[in-house]
Amino acid sequence: MSAPIGVFDSGYGGLTILKELKKQLPQHDYIYLGDNARAPYGSRSFETVYQYTLEAVKWFFDNGCSLVVLACNTASAKALRNIQQLDLPILAPHKRVLGVIRPSSEVLGNYSVSGHVGIMATSGTVQSESYIMEMAKFFPTIKVHQQACPMWVPLIENGEYDTPGADYYVKQYLDQLFSQSKDIDTILLACTHYPLLAPKIAAQLPNGVKLVSQGEIVAESLVKYLQNHPEIDQNCSKNGKIDFFTTDNAKTFEKQASAFFGQKIAANHTDLA
Numbered sequence: 001m002s003a004p005i006g007v008f009d010s011g012y013g014g015l016t017i018l019k020e021l022k023k024q025l026p027q028h029d030y031i032y033l034g035d036n037a038r039a040p041y042g043s044r045s046f047e048t049v050y051q052y053t054l055e056a057v058k059w060f061f062d063n064g065c066s067l068v069v070l071a072c073n074t075a076s077a078k079a080l081r082n083i084q085q086l087d088l089p090i091l092a093p094h095k096r097v098l099g100v101i102r103p104s105s106e107v108l109g110n111y112s113v114s115g116h117v118g119i120m121a122t123s124g125t126v127q128s129e130s131y132i133m134e135m136a137k138f139f140p141t142i143k144v145h146q147q148a149c150p151m152w153v154p155l156i157e158n159g160e161y162d163t164p165g166a167d168y169y170v171k172q173y174l175d176q177l178f179s180q181s182k183d184i185d186t187i188l189l190a191c192t193h194y195p196l197l198a199p200k201i202a203a204q205l206p207n208g209v210k211l212v213s214q215g216e217i218v219a220e221s222l223v224k225y226l227q228n229h230p231e232i233d234q235n236c237s238k239n240g241k242i243d244f245f246t247t248d249n250a251k252t253f254e255k256q257a258s259a260f261f262g263q264k265i266a267a268n269h270t271d272l273a
Contacts, residue, residue, distance in 0.1 A: 003237045004029035006060035006068035008053070011039035011157055012253075013192030014071030015260035017100065018242070020215035021069075024223050027238040031063055035272065036248035040153045041074040042122025042191070049124065053079035054087060055272045061092055066235040068097045069222065073121055073190050073214075076101045077128035096232060100192070101130050103221030104214050108188055109139030111210050116143045116183040120173065120201075121190035123148040131190060145184055147177035153193050159256070161196045170200045178206075186210045196259060245270045 005025075007018045011034050018032050033056055035041075041049050053075040060068045070076045076099030083097050108117055119131045126148040135144050151169045155161055178184060185208060189195060195213045202211050226233040244267040246253040253267045 002029065003064050003066050003235050004031045004241070004243070005236055006030075006057075006063070006065035007032045007071050008056045008060065008068060008075065009034050009072040009192060010041035010052075010074065011036050011153075011193070012256055012260045013153075013156075013194075015257055016192050016195045016213070016215050017069070017071035017218050019261050020219035021222060022242065024219040025226070027240055029237045029239050029241045030243070031060065031065060032242065032244045033059065033270070034244075034246045034248075034253060036246045036253060038247065039157070040122070041072065041078075042124045042153055043150065044074075044124065046078045046124075046128075049074055049078040050082055052272075054083055057083055057087070057097055058091070059270070059272055061095060066092075066095045067232055068095075069218070070097065070099045071192055071218070073100055073192065074124040075099070077125045077130040096229075098222070098225065100214055100218050101125075101134055101190075103218050104188060104190065104212075105131060105134035106138050106221070107217055108135065108186065108212065109142045111212060112142060112186040114183045114185040115141060116145065116181050116185060118177045118180075118184045118187040119144060119146045119190045120149050120152075120177065120187060120194065121146065122153065123150050125190055131188075143181070143183075145177060145180040147173055147180070149173045149191070149194075152197060153191065156193045156196050157256070159259075161200075166197060166200055167204075170197060171204055174201065174204055184209065186212060188212045189214065193260075244268065247272055 080099040126146045250267040250269045
């Protein structure tokens with residue numbers, strides 16, 4: 001029986017997570033789903049993101065997944081807790097849905113010497129204050145400074161991440177972040193799209209400031225999770241296979257996906273609602 005690990009994102013960004021999962025756990029099977037038809041999620045209400053994410057989780061379960069990773073900070077911030085606490089016990093008590101905020105928060109403080117970290121994220125993730133709450137659990141003395149970057153995802157999804165226009169918006173949001181504190185020495189790219197802007201962000205950072213992406217962190221966390229929960233790992237099929245789905249045009253998805261995943265892919269269209 002095929003039981004791949006589900007990897008969900010509102011669009012393409014989760015492919016940067018899947019890329020690292022494939023490196024760390026190459027034997028596992030995966031299904032990737034991008035809800036491109038309804039992206040971006042970053043500016044949508046909590047209720048809407050929860051509804052969309054729950055529809056996606058049900059789709060993964062219907063397609064054989066017993067473990068789903070919400071490789072989307074906005075979905076993790078606005079939907080994960082409700083799904084874990086309210087829906088899973090009724091829908092599928094033996095299945096699991098994980099996010100990207102907790103594993104990132106568990107290690108982020110280790111990178112900082114000054115005790116000041118920056119979170120660059122979508123408006124929805126910032127408004128949820130999920131990183132402030134999670135960081136307080138693991139690093140209560142760390143000061144968390146958040147900066148919403150609403151123009152970054154549209155730039156990236158429209159292929160404009162390597163243009164002078166991108167430089168402008170990178171500088172604008174970095175200036176706004178550092179206006180909160182000059183002591184920030186670590187910045188988390190708390191949106192899975194943002195690694196495509198990492199070269200431009202790094203070029204404008206003050207000396208000594210560390211830029212952290214989530215892919216490797218989330219992948220290492222999942223490896224540990226499966227080691228600690230062998231009963232979950234036993235339910236995952238292991239043929240080294242990946243299937244890609246999008247709620248929008250499959251050919252368009254294929255063209256854009258390679259920039260995030262690092263290689264060409266073949267995608268299928270699916271409907272959620």
